[in-house]
Amino acid sequence: MSGRVQGPVLILGASSDMARAVARGFAAKGCAIQLAARDPDRLADDKADLETRYGVAVSLHAVDALDIESHAGFVSGLPALPAIAVCAIGLMGDQDENEIDMTRAAQILRSNFEGPASLLAVLANAMEARGSGTLVGISSVAGERGRASNYVYGSAKAGFTAFLSGLRNRLAQKGVHVVTVLPGFVATRMTEGMDLPKKLVAEPAEVATAIVAAVEKSRNVIYVRRIWGLIMAIIKAIPEQIFKKTSI
């Protein structure tokens, strides 16, 4: 499975900056697009944009990652089972709040792990039955090692990363490919106002280009920017004795 991508492409969490860029990336290749978000009414202009720019067919769908019971119906209700599904759903929250408000912490854990995992599982089963498809999960480098500054979010992403790895393993012989995306910093609504090292921050379009290429080449795990592979290798190599005293 490599070469030209074919749609339809389902985008979960389509209101996010990264998802918008990813939708454009696939639409530019001529793929039909299914945009799914909690409030699809807000996506009318995005639909018009994809149609105007690339002349592809675009449909809008409502999805809530936290409403697990609805996921099977959501997938069977799509106009067609997508060839490719990209999950950009995620929620970072505020670490200080996540430490003391357990309801909020649970929401973070569920929005980054349970919800996306459930959606991709339903899609995976349908794709497995069909014998083809590509699933793309946008996880995060934050899941590579728990850090004081965002371990609630990070631990959920760690779970999601492991889930994607297992799914890939399970479906490798079934014609279904799974791509794990571990972006470093990306300039989106999620990171707006944060004081990040400028040189390490990618634009959403850069992530999108990397994702389309990863799907075309059936890559397994991508960091978007290679430097993050190196940074995370170093961070993971620090012995716990030392790591626990740092503030990275």
Added chain:
Amino acid sequence: MTLRAGWGRFRPSETRVARARAQADVAAALAAGPLIARGNGRAYGDSAVSPGLTLEMRAMDRMLSFDAETGVLVAEAGVLLADIIGCFLPRGWFPWVTPGTRFVTLGGAIAADVHGKNHHIDGGFGSFVESVEVMGAGGRVTRAAPGDDLFGWTLGGMGLTGVILRAAIRLRPVATGWIVQDMRATQTLEATIDMMDATLSAPYSVAWLDCVTTGPMMGRGLVMLGRHAEVADLPPSQRGRPYETPNKPTLRLPFDLPAVALNPVTRHAFNALYYWNGRRKPGPRLVDWASYFYPLDAILDWNRGYGRAGFLQFQCALPQDSARAGLTALLGAIARSGEASALSVLKRFGAQDGRFSFPMAGYTLALDFPANDRSLKLMETLDQITLDHGGRFYLAKDARLPRAVLEASDDRVPAFRAMRAATGAAGRFISLQSERLGL
């Protein structure tokens, strides 16, 4: 707080920055306090930096509809001309008016009412804007069309009437992605102007001037005329794919060059080289659209070439009657100062309506200088020469014009201020430039 400056990177200022992704974000930002919209930051000075909030519009970049019958595109203000070309040139359309870089937003092109190399025939960007939707001081969105007050003030209004949310613009049908360019070298300033006056029927016209050489050769130059190529102009092998042009790699200047890199010596060499290069290849030849319209876009971030202190642009328009005398005086002052300008671009302007747009029938000269005290001093002299010849100044290039000079150059200023006061825009839409110039 973040440091922001214009393209010239001259005197960056601390400002709060937010990104608008949809109309609701603009409304929320506006409710919280004064702001200025920022497009892609290609204006050279401080027009897109606010002492309050600098509201970045790039993420509002949705194209909403296109009518292939009329060529009318409706899009959000943050769309880049580069994206419009990318989507529509393969379908046979090109912007009617484009500045010398394609990395400007629709909002920025409207707010500065930018001009291209065809102003003498087609007018400015505004001539092809069918309507704009502007969020005014009270947060209300108004759609305005040519003839409406709001439309007139918004074109060239430098973001000071409100935030442009969306616009409808007409595109131009083109048969190919190529330009037939005719480059002619001239020996004197007089000859350059004569040549431009004699070639008014050329759809595109621009001249590069040698601003280093003194004496009779001062103002010698290269007049570059152009027109969109027809399919028959292409070599037979390319006629089947008329919109395909070579995909040239872009380079990026990854760090600031030391300020000395563009010192008078290198600029002298640059000028001479350019001149002889032009002499070698006279007559018409095919040039791809990107090389013709956007030679500087081939090097991303080229503005770092002037070092940390940044650089300044000077651009004035001179009325037809006094243009010759004015240009001679401007080049004379530059030659005497020893401050050669690396890029000196001369264009023809045709008639212009618009309440606050920059062009006027005549000529426009654009120059850039490294930011330093000598350049600032020279620019004061150039200001005075411009005033003496009835000219005015381009706010999209300006980073340092004194208020009194603007007032002396443009009798439209009082009406612009009155409009700002009456609509409430004065207290709501504020840039460092509007404060400096008392707009």
